[in-house]
Amino acid sequence: MNGRYDAIVVGSGHNGLIAATYLAKAGKRVLVLERRDVIGGATVTEETWPGYRLSTCSYVCNLLLPEVIRDLDLKRHSYDVRPLDPQYFVPFPDGKHMISYLDSAMTKEQLRKFSEKDIAAYDAYWAMWDRIIARMRPLLDLPEPTQAEIERAFDGPAGEEDWHTLTKKSIAEVLDEYFESEQIKATLCVGGVIGTNAGPRTPGTAYVKYHHILGKIGGHQGAWGYVRGGMGTVSQAIASSAREAGAEILTNAEVAEVEIRNGAATGVNLLDGRSFDAGVVLSNADPQRTYLGMVGEKHLPDDLVEGVKRMRAEGSVVKVLLALGELPDFTALPGKEIGPQHTGGIVINPSVDALQEAWEECERGEPSRRPFIDGYIQSATEDGLAPPGKHTLSLFCQYAPYTLSGGTWEERRDEIGANIVETFAQYAPNLPNAIEHIEVLGPRDIEARIGITGGNIFHGEILPEKMFDGRPVPGYSGYRTPVENLYLCGAGAWPGGAVFGAPGRNCAFEVLADRY
Ligand SMILES: Cc1cc2nc3c(=O)[nH]c(=O)nc-3n(C[C@H](O)[C@H](O)[C@H](O)COP(=O)(O)OP(=O)(O)OC[C@H]3O[C@@H](n4cnc5c(N)ncnc54)[C@H](O)[C@@H]3O)c2cc1C
Structure with missing residues (x-):
C-alpha cells in the first residue's frame, strides 16, 4: 500500500466502490479510503445486537442500475435481490387495510375495498x-x-x-x-x-x-426488494468485484484534506498523518464535506462556496432499529405467525393531510407528533438475521428536524423514539412489549455514524430544482470540480441519492474519458 495510485476514492459508499471497480477494471491502480471500520456508507448491514443483523440505514433496493449489476458481475459476488411480495401492507385507523402485490390484478382487488373508480x-x-x-x-x-x-x-x-x-x-x-x-x-x-x-x-x-x-x-x-443478508451485501459484493479487479480498500482511513498543488489535486492526507499520492481523487463524500471540509474555501471559486453553503443538507429522517421477541400483531390483520402483513413494507400513514401536518410540524422545528413510518421485518423473509423465533424491525420515519426548536437531540432522542413506537403501536398494540432492544438514529446520528453532512440521506435534496444541472450546485454540476483532477462520485452528484450506483458509474466513465 505505497507508491503512487492512478486514482484514490475517498469513501467506500456503494458509489465510491462502484467508481473504484470501473477504474480498476480499466487497468488503473486504485485505492479506496474509508473513515469507518466497515465499508458501505449508508449501504451496510450491522450486527446491532448479538444475533440481530440489520440494514442500519438503507433497507430496501429498487434503483441499483442493471448495468452496474452486469458490468461488475455482482450476482457472482453474492448480490441476490428479491422483490417484496406483497410490496406493502397499509393498516388504517378505521381497522381496514390495503395490501399491494406484485400482481396488479391482486392489488386491484384490494383497491376495490376503497373505490371501484380508482381501479x-x-x-x-x-x-x-x-x-x-x-x-x-x-x-x-x-x-x-x-x-x-x-x-x-x-x-x-x-x-x-x-x-x-x-x-x-x-x-x-x-x-x-x-x-x-x-x-x-x-x-x-x-x-x-x-x-x-x-x-x-x-x-x-x-x-x-x-x-x-x-x-x-x-x-x-x-418494485422494491430485499437484498439477501441486508443492504450490506450490496457493498460487500461491489467490494469483492473491486478487489478482484485489483483495487485496494483501506478502512479506518479518514481523509483530512485533499492535497492541492497549483490548482490540481495530487493526493490526500489522512487524519492519522498518512499521505497517499494519486493522479486523480474521487470524492464519495457529500459536497459540503468534500468542498468545505477536505478541499477548503481558499481553493474554490466564491460562487461555488456560497452555493455549497446554501445547499439544504439537513435531513429530517429518523431510523428506529428494533429487536423483537415476537412479530407485531396488527388489529387490521391479526396474527403473530408470519403473514403478508409482515413480509413486505408496512406503511403507517392515515392520510395525505396527516403527512402534510407531520411535515409542517417539522418545518416549525418540532418532531412530527404522528410521523409517517415505513416498516420492514426482513427477518420474516430470511433466516439468519435474528435468533430463532425473534425478529428485526426497521422503522424509517419522518419527520424530525436536525435542529429542534426546543431541547437537543441528546435530551429528546428517547422521547422521539418512544413516540414513533407508540404511533406504530396504535396499529399493532403488542409492539411495546415485544421490544427487546431499540436504537434511535436521528439526522445528527446519521451524520456522525455515516459521515453525511446534516444526515441528509441523499447528500442533498432530490427536489427538481436540485437535480439536472442544479446538482449539487448550479454552475458546478456533474462530476468534474473546479479543482483539476478532483471529481465527485457520490449521491450529491447527478442523478442523485439512493442505492443507485449511477453517480459512481458515470463519474468513473468521465475520469476515464478525461484522462485515458
Ligand atoms: C437512514 C437511511 C435510510 C435509507 N434508506 C434507503 C433505502 O431503503 N433504499 C435506498 O435505495 N436508499 C436509501 N437511503 C439512501 C442511500 O442509502 C444513500 O443515498 C446512498 O447510500 C448514498 O451512497 P453514496 O455511496 O453516495 O454515499 P454514502 O453511502 O454516504 O457513503 C459515503 C462514504 O464516505 C465516507 N467518508 C466520508 N467522509 C470521508 C473522509 N473524510 N474520509 C474517508 N471516508 C469518508 C463515509 O464514511 C461513507 O462510507 C437511505 C439512507 C439513509 C441514511
Whole structure:
C-alpha cells in the first residue's frame, strides 16, 4: 500500500466502490479510503445486537442500475435481490387495510375495498409514470443533462405535460388527478416525500416519487426488494468485484484534506498523518464535506462556496432499529405467525393531510407528533438475521428536524423514539412489549455514524430544482470540480441519492474519458 495510485476514492459508499471497480477494471491502480471500520456508507448491514443483523440505514433496493449489476458481475459476488411480495401492507385507523402485490390484478382487488373508480385510474396512473420513466432513462447516463437533451427527451405527444408533472407538481396534486379514495392517496403519497424536506403538497414532490419508482426488481417497474443478508451485501459484493479487479480498500482511513498543488489535486492526507499520492481523487463524500471540509474555501471559486453553503443538507429522517421477541400483531390483520402483513413494507400513514401536518410540524422545528413510518421485518423473509423465533424491525420515519426548536437531540432522542413506537403501536398494540432492544438514529446520528453532512440521506435534496444541472450546485454540476483532477462520485452528484450506483458509474466513465 505505497507508491503512487492512478486514482484514490475517498469513501467506500456503494458509489465510491462502484467508481473504484470501473477504474480498476480499466487497468488503473486504485485505492479506496474509508473513515469507518466497515465499508458501505449508508449501504451496510450491522450486527446491532448479538444475533440481530440489520440494514442500519438503507433497507430496501429498487434503483441499483442493471448495468452496474452486469458490468461488475455482482450476482457472482453474492448480490441476490428479491422483490417484496406483497410490496406493502397499509393498516388504517378505521381497522381496514390495503395490501399491494406484485400482481396488479391482486392489488386491484384490494383497491376495490376503497373505490371501484380508482381501479381503472390505477392503470392510467402507472401508464403516466411508465412514460416519464422511459423519457428520463437516457438522461441518467449523462454527466449533467443539458437543456437540449432534456427537451429532446420530453419531445413528442404529452411531452410538455409530462415535464410539468415531473418538475412542477406536488405528489398530492398528481394523486388528486387520478384517484378519489383518501386511503389510496395516503398509501401512494409517501414515496413523494421519502428523505425529503417537503410535504406531499410541496411542488416538485412528484419528482421525488418518480425517483422512488424508476428502478425495476425482478422485471417489476417500481418494485422494491430485499437484498439477501441486508443492504450490506450490496457493498460487500461491489467490494469483492473491486478487489478482484485489483483495487485496494483501506478502512479506518479518514481523509483530512485533499492535497492541492497549483490548482490540481495530487493526493490526500489522512487524519492519522498518512499521505497517499494519486493522479486523480474521487470524492464519495457529500459536497459540503468534500468542498468545505477536505478541499477548503481558499481553493474554490466564491460562487461555488456560497452555493455549497446554501445547499439544504439537513435531513429530517429518523431510523428506529428494533429487536423483537415476537412479530407485531396488527388489529387490521391479526396474527403473530408470519403473514403478508409482515413480509413486505408496512406503511403507517392515515392520510395525505396527516403527512402534510407531520411535515409542517417539522418545518416549525418540532418532531412530527404522528410521523409517517415505513416498516420492514426482513427477518420474516430470511433466516439468519435474528435468533430463532425473534425478529428485526426497521422503522424509517419522518419527520424530525436536525435542529429542534426546543431541547437537543441528546435530551429528546428517547422521547422521539418512544413516540414513533407508540404511533406504530396504535396499529399493532403488542409492539411495546415485544421490544427487546431499540436504537434511535436521528439526522445528527446519521451524520456522525455515516459521515453525511446534516444526515441528509441523499447528500442533498432530490427536489427538481436540485437535480439536472442544479446538482449539487448550479454552475458546478456533474462530476468534474473546479479543482483539476478532483471529481465527485457520490449521491450529491447527478442523478442523485439512493442505492443507485449511477453517480459512481458515470463519474468513473468521465475520469476515464478525461484522462485515458
Ligand atoms: C437512514 C437511511 C435510510 C435509507 N434508506 C434507503 C433505502 O431503503 N433504499 C435506498 O435505495 N436508499 C436509501 N437511503 C439512501 C442511500 O442509502 C444513500 O443515498 C446512498 O447510500 C448514498 O451512497 P453514496 O455511496 O453516495 O454515499 P454514502 O453511502 O454516504 O457513503 C459515503 C462514504 O464516505 C465516507 N467518508 C466520508 N467522509 C470521508 C473522509 N473524510 N474520509 C474517508 N471516508 C469518508 C463515509 O464514511 C461513507 O462510507 C437511505 C439512507 C439513509 C441514511
